[in-house]
Amino acid sequence: MNMAQRRTTIKDVAEAAGVGVATVSRVLSGGSASAETRERVLAAAARLDYRPSALGRNLRQQRSGGIGLLVPDITDSFYARLTDGVLSCARSYGEPVTIGVTGDDPEQEAELIGTLIEQSMDRVIAVPSGDGETWAPALRAGLNVVFADRQVRDDVPGVVADDRAGVRTAVEYLVGLGHRKIAFLARHGQSQRVAAFTDTLASLGVPVDPELVVLARASRDSAYAAAAGLLQHRADLTAVLAGGNMLGEATVLAARELHVRIPRDVSLIMFDDVPWAELCSPPLTVIAQPAQDVGYRAAELVLRQGRRPRTVTLPTELIVRASCGPRR
């Protein structure tokens, strides 16, 4: 049997090149060495196909390479794109990324943080669940954290999309079309967006009906229940703003089920531009968020540990397709 042979260590290379281990280490990490020695060491390393063990290095240097990434749900297109951004930045630094899904549950999040600490990961990008209190112990332990998509603590740098502006633009657009009874279908914890929603309505002189703000949990079922309930009980509704692609999906589905026509009966704007928004019938008007950029910038922030700005806000964009019409 082809048993796993012992991996080649720095010691093997040193022997093969006829030098000490210190010299090998120096040559390989760009320290000073004579041209001849350097060549011998490099040749030996290549010949033996030597790869330094990250374990040994990290143990010695008291810092794990690699960055941890915590997202609520990798299945959600938004977080998948965010993850893609993180990976693409991390790759250019040669840093491995360890990922975990929190299910938007602070308890699971805390458990995952524990795992990361055990791995000596000192750099973490997270879409935080809950109120951010979960992060207090990790921060005290000196963890280098950057929040993405949501900002729940002032003492942690973050990268977010400008959802306040996104909401404002969307609401202005709907009001401009004559809508007055506009519902906001939001996920728990999107208080920023809810605030922007009511603020904008108020500033446009449209009466705010608190019952038209409906909160759902992160699951598909919860989203559907919220959307269906809204469409059923509020026949006076003329427009819906969905606070995420899952909520948008649920709204389209519920509308079809209940024979509510979009945009003829109600107009719909969805947060986050996903590929299927264009395939939908009608194609959905959306507030596009730069999900990949959010991830990329967050990774930059956590890798360049020098200066750390408070919060980076990336622009959103209203993409008008065909799911909104004038008030019926």
Next chain:
Amino acid sequence: MNMAQRRTTIKDVAEAAGVGVATVSRVLSGGSASAETRERVLAAAARLDYRPSALGRNLRQQRSGGIGLLVPDITDSFYARLTDGVLSCARSYGEPVTIGVTGDDPEQEAELIGTLIEQSMDRVIAVPSGDGETWAPALRAGLNVVFADRQVRDDVPGVVADDRAGVRTAVEYLVGLGHRKIAFLARHGQSQRVAAFTDTLASLGVPVDPELVVLARASRDSAYAAAAGLLQHRADLTAVLAGGNMLGEATVLAARELHVRIPRDVSLIMFDDVPWAELCSPPLTVIAQPAQDVGYRAAELVLRQGRRPRTVTLPTELIVRASCGPRR
């Protein structure tokens, strides 16, 4: 400033409990110890909030915890769900997962494998790109690999969806509706599916037109180009089988662009059931694949290193919606 203080080590716990480090290690990993000592150690560990360093452990034990996961594109719903399955299984074992995206490019794949080896990851789940030759060095080095979704080597266990059966069912369904000119829009490397496609046509006595098998690369652009080309140049076409959700998306988009109506002008069946398939207009008939299960089973395989079956094949299912009609 709250500088990152030294982490508490096993030595600290030993001192606090008034025992040797060996005893602490034994107590914490379930070895034998007197009841009184055990209690003292546990108390000290809890008091100091001690977490053993995975780095130290792994270095000593010559095996990195954790499993590596290599997928072509995390943005693709199929691979995202597969990843979700891997994560959910890995979590129940308490194993961290390090993820990398290959872009379906053997070169990037090789680079990522190198990174994993540097991390001393000895367990890897991969959706292999190319012909699997990339994996020869890693296997020789004793890496514990499981393939997912594609099977490109006989000497590596794998978990795949039964795409041959899926293709057969789909083609039989289309032929049953009267279709004769059926195109297969496939990604490079899906030779299994292509073979199943032509075999099924032949067995049903339908003449096989090699020009109706079109290959695209993994990108969105390439998929669109292939779909558009097919619909433009083959006006005699009556049905399309799309070999993946990106190809399906491209077909719907291209059809809409070219004013080809689905299912009136051409019928469409898409591989992989994604959430938006139901939102599409018309809702898409699909071959559902158990993406999450594929990931979960692959993780089980790589974690239970005992017996290793050759290949696990999971069933696919034809879900009939509204994108197929009788031959026009």
Next chain:
DNA sequence: AAGCATGATGGAATCGTTTCCATGAACATG
């Protein structure tokens, strides 16, 4: 030519854990 600066080099310590082995105590058995 002596003294000094410079630069290459290797030995050894270190990181935090597990695990081998020796030690000693307690206990049972003859």
Next chain:
DNA sequence: CATGTTCATGGAAACGATTCCATCATGCTT
């Protein structure tokens, strides 16, 4: 009582890297 057995325990050696420090050779300056 002597001897053997069991068991808890702690010291020390690994694991594979980096890095401090001492050593030595070389070249330059005075």
